[in-house]
Amino acid sequence: MQVSVLYFAALRDLMGAGEERVFLPDAEATVATLRTFLETRDQRLSGFLGSVRFAVNEEFRNGEARLKDGDTVALIPPVQGG
Numbered sequence: 001m002q003v004s005v006l007y008f009a010a011l012r013d014l015m016g017a018g019e020e021r022v023f024l025p026d027a028e029a030t031v032a033t034l035r036t037f038l039e040t041r042d043q044r045l046s047g048f049l050g051s052v053r054f055a056v057n058e059e060f061r062n063g064e065a066r067l068k069d070g071d072t073v074a075l076i077p078p079v080q081g082g
Helices: 010-015 030-039
Strands: 001-005 019-023 051-057 059-061 072-076
Touching: 001 010, 001 030, 010 059, 030 051
Parallel strands: 001 072
Antiparallel strands: 001 019, 051 059, 051 072
């Protein structure tokens, strides 16, 4: 399964890119599966994704939400104000 992952704010800076295509080995992937996959694949994300909100095709979703091939998943870190 292939999904597009969009990184916003500090995550974009951390990853050095705003978007990437990710190939998930699990055809029954969920948002939680994607989170685990990203943290395992790239240590820079380890510890950062716990407070991140995930939006699938522009709708906020919890970890149990199923992903489909071609979905777009936005990773949105909490906003810090001042």
